[in-house]
Amino acid sequence: MSGGVDLKSQVRHFLDKNISKYERFLDEVINFTYDLRLKKTFSGKIYRIYDRGAKQKGQRRIKTDEGILKAFKKLRSDNQSAKINDIEDIIGLTVVVYFMSDIDPVVTALKAGIKGELICEKHKTKRDNGYYAEHLVFRTNRGPAGISGPIYCEVQVKSLLHDGWATKTHDLSYKSKRVLNKSINNHISLIGDSILIIEKQSDSLKKMIERAIEVDAGKRSIACNYLSRRLFDYDSSEHRHLVEPLFDSLSEHEKLLSECEVDHPVFTSLVERWGKLKDQIGYCGPICRFIVALAAIRSDDDLDADAIYAVDEWISLLKDSKSIAVAMNFRSVSSWMLGDIEDAIHNQRETMSFAKSNGFNHEKYLIDLCYYMADYIFSNGRDGSERYIEFIDASMAEITSFSENHAINMDSVGAVKIMYSDNREDVDRGLEICRMSRNISKKDPNVQRLFDLFFNFHLKRHDIRVEEMSSNEDA
Numbered sequence: 437m438s439g440g441v442d443l444k445s446q447v448r449h450f451l452d453k454n455i456s457k458y459e460r461f462l463d464e465v466i467n468f469t470y471d472l473r474l475k476k477t478f479s480g481k482i483y484r485i486y487d488r489g490a491k492q493k494g495q496r497r498i499k500t501d502e503g504i505l506k507a508f509k510k511l512r513s514d515n516q517s518a519k520i521n522d523i524e525d526i527i528g529l530t531v532v533v534y535f536m537s538d539i540d541p542v543v544t545a546l547k548a549g550i551k552g553e554l555i556c557e558k559h560k561t562k563r564d565n566g567y568y569a570e571h572l573v574f575r576t577n578r579g580p581a582g583i584s585g586p587i588y589c590e591v592q593v594k595s596l597l598h599d600g601w602a603t604k605t606h607d608l609s610y611k612s613k614r615v616l617n618k619s620i621n622n623h624i625s626l627i628g629d630s631i632l633i634i635e636k637q638s639d640s641l642k643k644m645i646e647r648a649i650e651v652d653a654g655k656r657s658i659a660c661n662y663l664s665r666r667l668f669d670y671d672s673s674e675h676r677h678l679v680e681p682l683f684d685s686l687s688e689h690e691k692l693l694s695e696c697e698v699d700h701p702v703f704t705s706l707v708e709r710w711g712k713l714k715d716q717i718g719y720c721g722p723i724c725r726f727i728v729a730l731a732a733i734r735s736d737d738d739l740d741a742d743a744i745y746a747v748d749e750w751i752s753l754l755k756d757s758k759s760i761a762v763a764m765n766f767r768s769v770s771s772w773m774l775g776d777i778e779d780a781i782h783n784q785r786e787t788m789s790f791a792k793s794n795g796f797n798h799e800k801y802l803i804d805l806c807y808y809m810a811d812y813i814f815s816n817g818r819d820g821s822e823r824y825i826e827f828i829d830a831s832m833a834e835i836t837s838f839s840e841n842h843a844i845n846m847d848s849v850g851a852v853k854i855m856y857s858d859n860r861e862d863v864d865r866g867l868e869i870c871r872m873s874r875n876i877s878k879k880d881p882n883v884q885r886l887f888d889l890f891f892n893f894h895l896k897r898h899d900i901r902v903e904e905m906s907s908n909e910d911a
Contacts, residue, residue: 443512447505450520455498458587461576462487462497462527465589469531472545481538483596487529491603499526524573525590532599535642536635539593543570546591567602567628568635569594597631597638647900648815652775654893658886678713679722682706686729694733706730719749724766732773740774757794764790765801772808777815780808781824799838803848806831814855814897828856839869843883846873847890854898860905867898 466485473482489497499507504526511518520526531546533539570593575586594602605624686693689702696703710730714723727746731739747770751763764787771780784805791798809824818825835852839845846869853866870891877887 443508444501444505447501447508447520451498451501451504454521454587458498458527461587461589462529465529465574465591468549469529469546469591472542472549478542478545481533481535481542482531483534484532484599485529486532487527491530497527499523499528519585521585521587524588526588528590528592530599531591531593532596533593534596535639536595537639537642539570539595543572543593546572546593567594567598567605568632569598569602595635597635598628601628601631650896651893654889654896658773658889658893675717675720675722678717679726682709682713682726683729685709686726686733690733693730694735698738714746719746719753721750721763721766724750724763724770728766728770728773737774740776743770743774757790758796761787761791761794761796761801765804768804768808772811777808777812781805781812784808799835800845802831803835803838803845803852806835806852807848810852810855814901818858825856828852843873843876843887846870846876847887847894851890851894851897854894854901857901860902863898863901863905867894870894 466487469482469485472478473485487497488499489495504520504523507523507525508518508520511522531542533542572591572593573588574591575588605628685702685706689706692700692702693706698704710723710726717723724743724747727739728743731737731743744767747763747767751760751767754760754763764783768780768784768787771777771783784801788798788801788805791801806828809821809828813821813824832852835845835849839849850866850869850871850873853862853869855866857863857866874884874887874891877883
C-alpha cells in the first residue's frame with residue numbers, strides 16, 4: 437500500500453514541476469502539424485488535429501494523474517529503474533485524415549519534419565476497441581532542465597471513420613463503471629473491423645473518382661484540340677475559315693471557359709458570336725464542331741443538350757448520303773466527348789448500318805464503334821459488358837487489318853486493346869501500337885501535338901489497367 441502511495445506522490449510531484457515543459461513540447465508538435473496541414477501537398481488530406489484537452493472538453497491537455505500512475509506502475513513492473521518521463525504518452529496528439537490512403541504520406545512527413553527524434557513507429561496498431569491507427573512516438577532532442585532524460589509525445593494518425601468509432605467506444609466505455617465482458621468487446625472489435633473494410637472500399641472509390649476526373653480532363657483537352665484541327669473531316673470548304681476566330685478564342689480562354697459561370701462576359705460573348713454565325717450560315721459542320729468543343733471543355737453539362745441538338749439539326753439539313761454518314765459519325769464522336777458512351781455506341785451502330793446500306797466503306801466506323809465499346813468496358817468493368825467484349829473479339833482481326841500504316845486508325849486500335857484486353861501482354865501491345873501511331877504522325881507537324889495528346893491519354897489508361905491487373909493478382 438505504501439509503495440502505491442509513494443508512486444502516486446512521485447507522479448504528483450513530477451507533474452507540479454514539469455507540466456509546463458510537456459505543454460511546450462506539445463505546442464511544438466502541434467505547430468508543426470498545423471503547418472503541415474497548410475501545405476499544398478496536404479490540401480484535402482488532414483481533417484482535424486486535436487489533443488486531449490480538445491477531445492475531452494474541459495480536461496487538461498496532459499494525461500490524467502490516474503492514467504500516468506497506471507502507466508508508471510506498468511513500466512516499473514517491467515523495469516524497476518524506469519522513470520516517469522519514460523512514459524511515452526503523457527502528452528499526445530491525434531491527426532485525423534479523410535482516407536486511409538492519406539495516412540502514409542502524413543506519417544512520412546511527420547517523421548521527416550518534427551523537431552524531435554523518432555523513438556518507435558507502430559504500424560496499424562489495433563487497440564481494444566477495434567480501431568486502426570498509426571502510432572508515432574517522438575522525444576525531445578535532450579531532456580529539459582530538471583528532468584533526467586528526454587520527454588515523449590505520442591502522435592496518432594488515423595482515418596475519419598476510425599476516429600469517430602474510437603470516440604464512440606471511448607465514451608461508452610467510460611460511462612461503464614465495470615469492466616466490459618468479452619462478448620461486448622468482441623462486438624466492438626467486429627464493428628471496428630467492418631469499418632476497416634468500408635475504409636478500404638471508400639479509398640478504392642476515391643481512386644476511381646480521381647481517375648475518372650483525370651480521364652475526363654484528358655478527354656476535354658483532346659476535344660478542344662481534335663475539333664480545332666480536323667477541319668477536313670466535318671466542314672464544307674466555304675465555311676471553314678468562319679469558325680477559326682471562335683476556336684482562337686476558345687483556345688485562348690480554355691481554362692476560364694471550362695470553369696466560369698454562364699454569365700461570365702467571355703462566355704456570353706462567345707455564345708453571342710456563335711449565335712450570329714449560326715444565323716448567318718445555319719447549323720453546319722463548322723458551327724457544330726465549335727459548339728461541341730465548347731460543351732466538351734465545360735466542367736458541367738450545361739451545354740451538352742445544345743451541342744447534340746446542333747448536330748442533329750445539321751444532319752437533318754443534309755441531302756447527300758456521304759455527307760450524312762460523316763455527320764452521323766460526328767454525332768457519335770460528340771456523344772463520346774460529352775461523356776455519354778452508351779449514346780455514342782447506339783449512334784455509331786446506326787452510322788454503321790447507314791454506311792453499309794449505302795455501299796460506303798465502313799472500316800473507320802467499325803473501328804470507332806469498337807473504341808466506344810472498349811471505353812464502356814474500361815469505365816464500367818467487364819462484368820455486364822459481355823456483349824461488347826464479344827463484338828470486339830469478333831471484330832479485332834478486321835479492324836487491325838484496316839489500321840496498318842494509318843495513324844489515326846492505329847491509334848484507335850491500340851486504345852481498344854488497352855481498354856478491353858484481359859491480359860497484360862495485349863494491354864502492353866496496345867500501348868506499343870499507340871506509340872507507333874504517334875511516330876507516324878511526326879511526319880506531319882500539323883497533327884503531331886494532337887497525337888501527343890492521344891498518346892498521353894492512352895498511356896494513363898494503360899497505367900490504370902496495369903495497376904488494376906496487379907491488384908487483382910495480389911488479391
